[in-house]
Amino acid sequence: MNGPQDLGGQMGFGPVAPERDEPYFHAEWEKRALGVTLCAGAMGAWNIDESRHARESLHPADYYSSSYYQIWIKALETLLKRHGFLSERDLKAGEAIDPAAAPKRMLKAENVPAVLAKGGPCNRPVETAPRFKAGDPVRTKNFNPTGHTRLPRYARGKQGMIEAVHDGFVFPDTNAHGQGENPQWVYTVVFDGPEIWGEGADPTLSVSIDAWESYLEPA
Numbered sequence: 004m005n006g007p008q009d010l011g012g013q014m015g016f017g018p019v020a021p022e023r024d025e026p027y028f029h030a031e032w033e034k035r036a037l038g039v040t041l042c043a044g045a046m047g048a049w050n051i052d053e054s055r056h057a058r059e060s061l062h063p064a065d066y067y068s069s070s071y072y073q074i075w076i077k078a079l080e081t082l083l084k085r086h087g088f089l090s091e092r093d094l095k096a097g098e099a100i101d102p103a104a105a106p107k108r109m110l111k112a113e114n115v116p117a118v119l120a121k122g123g124p125c126n127r128p129v130e131t132a133p134r135f136k137a138g139d140p141v142r143t144k145n146f147n148p149t150g151h152t153r154l155p156r157y158a159r160g161k162q163g164m165i166e167a168v169h170d171g172f173v174f175p176d177t178n179a180h181g182q183g184e185n186p187q188w189v190y191t192v193v194f195d196g197p198e199i200w201g202e203g204a205d206p207t208l209s210v211s212i213d214a215w216e217s218y219l220e221p222a
Contacts, residue, residue: 005147005156006059007066012157012199029070036072040079041119046106048086051123052179056151057081127186129171133216135190139165140222143192143214151179154218158210162222163194166211174215187216 010016028034044054057078059066066074083089087104110118135141145160146152153175171186178184196208 004149007063008059009156011155033072036076040075042110043079045110047108049082050178052175056179125173126170127173129186129188133168133188135165137165137167141165141219142222143218152176158212161194161198163192165190166193167191189213189215
């Protein structure tokens with residue numbers, strides 16, 4: 004979907020201004036927001052792609068007026084309600100009122116370091132051979148799906164070149180909606196500046212993205 008998070012190449016939002024010596028958290032509540040989100044995800048009711056889609060599905064006015072961890076918490080409320088762990092009455096009361104679904108599993112405090120160290124690998128075997136190889140010219144598809152996608156708007160319908168072939172990875176476009184992992188080959192695709200930014204762009208610049216195979220066509 005063309006959600007509010009897809010800002011690449013959009014104008015009017017001002018320059019990116021990295022904060023010098025930026026801390027991991029700007030407020031104490033942000034630590035709790037991260038912890039609650041990770042623990043809720045560990046219950047096994049949704050995957051990382053559904054979680055991302057919940058964030059990008061926020062109304063643009065809400066998304067742009069929220070900080071990073073405010074977006075996380077608002078999306079978490081959506082996920083908890085969707086999967087029956089929380090009701091609107093619970094939220095308004097600030098406590099559990101209605102019956103709730105039982106989690107598949109629970110992440111206990113003593114297990115957090117091991118779980119975080121393990122991570123959540125998304126590489127998977129793919130039965131077919133890669134369709135493309137390094138050096139192949141390709142064009143990204145030009146689509147505007149209603150669901151989740153990891154192909155950014157600025158890179159749709161653009162011609163580039165395969166720089167590298169990676170492993171097979173879970174396909175987020177289906178995984179976010181409970182339609183299976185459907186792993187595909189992932190490629191690094193490089194575009195030159197004028198192809199992305201148009202006439203007048205610096206020809207010495209380039210942009211690379213990682214793209215799933217179904218996003219690509221031979222050029």
